[in-house]
Amino acid sequence: MASYGWHRIEKELHLFTAQRSAWLYVALANEEELGAEDLVVTDIRVGNPPPNSSSDHLWESRPGGIWVLRSSFSGKISQVVTEVDVLFGVDAVDPRPQWTLTPTPLQLHTQPKVPVARLSVLRGRAKPRPDAREALRVNKDGKFKILQVSDTHMVTGVGVCKDAIDAQGNRLPESEADPLTVNFIGKVLDVEKPDLVVFTGDQLHHDIPDSQSALFKVVAPIIERSIPFAAVFGNHDSEGTHALPRTAQMSILQNLPFSLCESGPEQVDGIGNFYLQVLAPAPSQLPLSTLYFLDSHGQIPSLIHNPDYEPIKQSQIDWFENASQTQRSARQKDNNDNCFHLSLAFLHIPLPEFGDRHLNIRNGNRREPTECPSLNSHFYDALIKGGISALGCGHDHVNDFCALLPQQTQQGGNKPSQPGPWLCYGGSSGFGGYCSYGRKRIHRRTRVWQLDTNTGSLKTWKRVEYAMGRVDELLLVESGTVIDSPGEEDNGRRCVVS
Numbered sequence: 001m002a003s004y005g006w007h008r009i010e011k012e013l014h015l016f017t018a019q020r021s022a023w024l025y026v027a028l029a030n031e032e033e034l035g036a037e038d039l040v041v042t043d044i045r046v047g048n049p050p051p052n053s054s055s056d057h058l059w060e061s062r063p064g065g066i067w068v069l070r071s072s073f074s075g076k077i078s079q080v081v082t083e084v085d086v087l088f089g090v091d092a093v094d095p096r097p098q099w100t101l102t103p104t105p106l107q108l109h110t111q112p113k114v115p116v117a118r119l120s121v122l123r124g125r126a127k128p129r130p131d132a133r134e135a136l137r138v139n140k141d142g143k144f145k146i147l148q149v150s151d152t153h154m155v156t157g158v159g160v161c162k163d164a165i166d167a168q169g170n171r172l173p174e175s176e177a178d179p180l181t182v183n184f185i186g187k188v189l190d191v192e193k194p195d196l197v198v199f200t201g202d203q204l205h206h207d208i209p210d211s212q213s214a215l216f217k218v219v220a221p222i223i224e225r226s227i228p229f230a231a232v233f234g235n236h237d238s239e240g241t242h243a244l245p246r247t248a249q250m251s252i253l254q255n256l257p258f259s260l261c262e263s264g265p266e267q268v269d270g271i272g273n274f275y276l277q278v279l280a281p282a283p284s285q286l287p288l289s290t291l292y293f294l295d296s297h298g299q300i301p302s303l304i305h306n307p308d309y310e311p312i313k314q315s316q317i318d319w320f321e322n323a324s325q326t327q328r329s330a331r332q333k334d335n336n337d338n339c340f341h342l343s344l345a346f347l348h349i350p351l352p353e354f355g356d357r358h359l360n361i362r363n364g365n366r367r368e369p370t371e372c373p374s375l376n377s378h379f380y381d382a383l384i385k386g387g388i389s390a391l392g393c394g395h396d397h398v399n400d401f402c403a404l405l406p407q408q409t410q411q412g413g414n415k416p417s418q419p420g421p422w423l424c425y426g427g428s429s430g431f432g433g434y435c436s437y438g439r440k441r442i443h444r445r446t447r448v449w450q451l452d453t454n455t456g457s458l459k460t461w462k463r464v465e466y467a468m469g470r471v472d473e474l475l476l477v478e479s480g481t482v483i484d485s486p487g488e489e490d491n492g493r494r495c496v497v498s
Helices: 177-192 211-224 246-254 314-333 379-385
Strands: 005-009 024-028 039-046 058-062 066-072 081-088 099-101 117-123 143-149 196-200 229-232 274-279 287-293 342-346 360-363 388-393 402-404 422-425 445-452 457-464 471-478
Touching: 005 081, 024 081, 039 081, 039 117, 081 211, 143 177, 143 287, 177 211, 177 445, 177 457, 196 211, 196 287, 196 388, 211 229, 211 246, 229 287, 287 314, 314 379, 360 471, 379 388, 388 445, 388 457, 388 471, 402 471
Parallel strands: 143 196, 196 229, 287 342, 342 388, 388 422
Antiparallel strands: 005 024, 039 066, 058 066, 081 117, 099 117, 143 445, 274 287, 360 402, 402 422, 445 457, 457 471
16 A cells, blocks of 8 residues: 555634634645555545445545545546645635635534635646746737736635725725625726736735635636736735745745746845836847836834834845846847836835925825835935836825926936836725725725837826726826926837837
8 A cells, every 4th residue: 555644734724713723634645656456535525415425436524524535546647636725715716727616615613703614626736837937028009008906905704894985985884895806806907908917015914814815816806817917015915923924925926827926036135026027029029118026025113103114125226226227238238228118116115205295296196194114225216227117006095196206406417317207106906905094985996007118108097996987097108208297298209119
């Protein structure tokens, strides 16, 4: 007989709500050691007893209402259950290929408010993540659209929305939060059909008992529509006793279909400092846009400011400056610097410049004070040097403006420096997080960014609950240059990649 080893699924089935605990144990065996006389699990069901067993099909009962079907090993691994996982909540989903979520929850006799536990089953070998992902490319018309989704605040289970309003602004009673969030994101995806989705932090609410179940829910609508996505972490994502650390969450994200997430260099502070290039239409390898993603860390104890947050670290600034300079040099070497190259950056916690009293807000609203690090590490200056056109953030849920700092005079002269980058909030899309300030409630929203690499332009607008069309559409960049005042003229320059 083959030698078996036991593996415990590292999830407490009662979600730490009771003095007793329950775990799922699975017996594992090496395929090479299995013979025809060995029984392997070919099916798992939960709930009512399955059909009667036969001489070659033996259903066996396990605790929690689990039934397993064991059969002689046929040699075909595709017909065998190879992994079992546990997800939580009646709204749980599993976006992983080949995984099947059982419709009936485990029978655990937990408290009514505890999200139900459900088994997810993998048959056969999971397809490994490909070493090379398909490149991001602009469309044939030179355009590329990004949907920024911020502050979804998903939880384990359905969660509670406490501050929703209807189309007329009337207050609605408390309702299930996460299904509303998933529905809202899905509607925006279907209207905008973006080329890339960027999550700008606080995908998860703080202190939730199972991070994986919540992460799966927020990315499932994107994966279902076969849209590439990337993400940065917020201050709440890994906050709490039972929350998965950023490294574990990034590992989950990286192995999902259509994910472009990366952990980033180990010597750089934070998890998730990386960049993506958007190329010209195939077969060209010319990069027309670079998108930077940075970990803005989390809250820290402080005697200066409450709340206070870690600033962008020097290692991150050095990494960004090196990456942007390397790419600029490569474009110059290949004589491609004559074409427009638009660069954007995304993080969760706003830089101190978002709260600058001289900030010129061009559209949208500041409805709450900017929560940012009290220490300014001057990453904004690096963004100017790196040629970033716009910076998108989240964190302050009811702020949704786009703004510019006044142009500064260059050192040693009177000529003003290049304007920008634009500082834009994404607004909150999650019904589990707050979307009110004081007594004022607002609708959930997302931000859209559209690059036109032929004209070197960048536009942005918002998609808001109940609104039929685009909200606060604004031209940020024209002919590769940040527009410093409304109504600036297009100089007519074009870049066409053959």
